[in-house]
Amino acid sequence: MNAQLADSGAAIDRFLLHVHPRSRGTVNVYRCILVEFQRHVQRCPRNTAICQSTIESWLRGCASRWPEHYVLHRARVVDRFLDFLASEESIPSNPLAQLRLNFGQRVGTPIVRALLSPDPAQALEALKPLPRFASVYGAFMRTHIELMRARGYRYDTQASGFQRFDRYLQGRADIVSLPLVVLLQQWVDEGTTLHHAVERQQVARNLARAWQRIDPRVELPKVDRRLSRQRILEQRSPYVYTPQEVRHLLETAREFPSPRSSMRPLTLYTMLVLAYCAGLRLGELARLDLGDVHVATGEIVIRETKFFKSRTLPLADSVMVALRRYLEARQRAGAPQDGSSGLFWHTQGTGRYSRVMTHKLLVRVLRRAGLKPQPGRVGPRIHDLRHSMVVNRMLTWYREGINPQARLPFLATYLGHKDINSTLVYLTVTQELLQEASERFRAFAAPGRYLVEGGPQ
Known part of the structure; x- marks a missing residue:
């Protein structure tokens, strides 16, 4: 390991080019952390591979000078660096990654805290997950x-x-x-x-x-x-977005600041269009493949979602215009064109947005639009777009003189519900919807009332 790190920082330079830090300040911070780690490793005996004891001694040196959150941040940077060196086969393996694997941890923070404890072996052993179904029952x-x-x-x-x-x-x-x-x-x-x-x-x-x-x-x-x-x-009551708020949300998505990913604003805009106009769940958005979009027929396919259901959804012309615009930009950006690639594509990792990242980014759009407070799990949610789609669709039917009750089975099928009872849960009664329903009932009941009161027959 020492031989690989005694290269005047070439490995560090390769790593920084690989991770693409967001700013020059981040580059400097990463470099300082890794140079310090490099010096520590070079003080170890030569031709000695980096191991748990090397990491542990470096962490304890950091802990003697810095508070815990600083140490954890430095450990995360070094962990990524060692993963990178292992991937390019500059070192046999990353000791922190091996510890995560051995003790069943997805992230490195519990491992680092255990290494800093008075008895690391006992602390690491306590991290081991219990065996599955090993109790008396x-x-x-x-x-x-x-x-x-x-x-x-x-x-x-x-x-x-x-x-x-x-x-x-x-x-x-x-x-x-x-x-x-x-x-x-x-x-x-x-x-x-x-x-x-x-x-x-x-x-x-x-x-x-x-x-x-x-x-x-x-x-x-x-x-x-x-x-x-x-x-x-x-339970939190669903928030019903007004058409004006939906338009403002879409405009905010199109202007979303993303200097490192020029496709991201249009991606977020298209996600929100499908979330509202097609009533898609977050997981359904994240799982969409390029082959699920049928441009010729104006449809998208939602595969194996909740309740084991798959469904084909016809989309409005305006939605298809937005989707075509995104597909053209996606192709110009060099995205893969095979049907199994993620519809919402980016250049890093798996090449597609996960459900967690989709949620985080769309919530940031909500907050940037001023519709959701900055801290905490309060205010409107992305899933509330699905509620809003149902309420606004019912309002449109009332205003067009259509009986909404007869259309509920179709709406339930479109949303992927197993029956209309699930759809009724989404039907939040707003003042506007109540007024339209009352007006419909008044028009229905007024002739009968006129007859009962003795008017002309």
């Missing part, structure tokens, strides 16, 4: 999940709940001898939030119902319906 839960999946159910949500209960039992060896119904009730009662309590209550009933097939004497845990009602009351 683990084998039964695994068998039940396999059975349900063999019957054609996806069963991912239920499996995640069972795994959380399994981890709870592994950490509570003192109570595993209690009856199952008691264990389940104790787990429900220890929920830290209202959402946890409701979720655990459902998992407990699912597991008890499955166990009843083996032992019919097992009782189902009691359902506290007050928890569900209270959670519904505490």
Whole structure:
């Protein structure tokens, strides 16, 4: 390792060209951190490969001079640098990456904190995730999940709940001898939030119902319906965007500052157009492939989404104009043209926006438009565009003299719902919608009232 770092900073220069920092100041910060790390490694015995002890001694030196958040930032930069050197085979491997793999961590922060602890070996061992379904009821839960999946159910949500209960039992060896119904009730009662309590209550009933097939004497845990009602009351009410706010949001997206990615403003604009005009979910936006867009017929295909549904959506002419404009810009930018490439493309990583990054960027557009406060999870959400699409579509039907009730099954199919009850959840009653409904009822009931009051027949 020392030989690779004794190159007058050539490796650091290659790394900085690879990551493309956003500003000159960031380049200088990265260079200072990596030069300091290089000097530390060069003080180690020559021909000694970098290892955990090298990282640990460097971290402790940083911790003696800097607060923790500075040390964590430096560790992240060095971690990326070592990943880069390993990818170009300048070093055999990145010790931090190996530690993440060995101790089941997706990010390096827990690893760095463990290396800085008084007993790194014990702290690292504590990071190891518990084995899956290793509790006293683990084998039964695994068998039940396999059975349900063999019957054609996806069963991912239920499996995640069972795994959380399994981890709870592994950490509570003192109570595993209690009856199952008691264990389940104790787990429900220890929920830290209202959402946890409701979720655990459902998992407990699912597991008890499955166990009843083996032992019919097992009782189902009691359902506290007050928890569900209270959670519904505490849920954030959907925000219905006005047409003026939607236009302002689209204009803000088109002017979104992005000096390093000229395609990004048009990408965000097109995402918002599809989110509002086609009522797409965030995950559906992120999973769209280029081959899902059928320009000739004016349709897009949404594949294998919620409720195992796929659907083909006809788009309005104005939406297709925006989509064609984006596809032309995408082609000019050199994006891959095979059907399996991501529709919303960028030049880094996998070449497509993930669901998480799509959400982050669109929320930034919301905040830049002044529709959402800067801090915290408050204010309008991106998903509320879907609510707004339903409400505004109902308003349009009322104003065009169309009976909305007859159109609800079509709207449910368009949104990918399993029935109209799911669509009605999206139907937030606004003052404008209530006024249109009242006017429709008045026009319907007025002739009957005239007859009852003795008018001419």
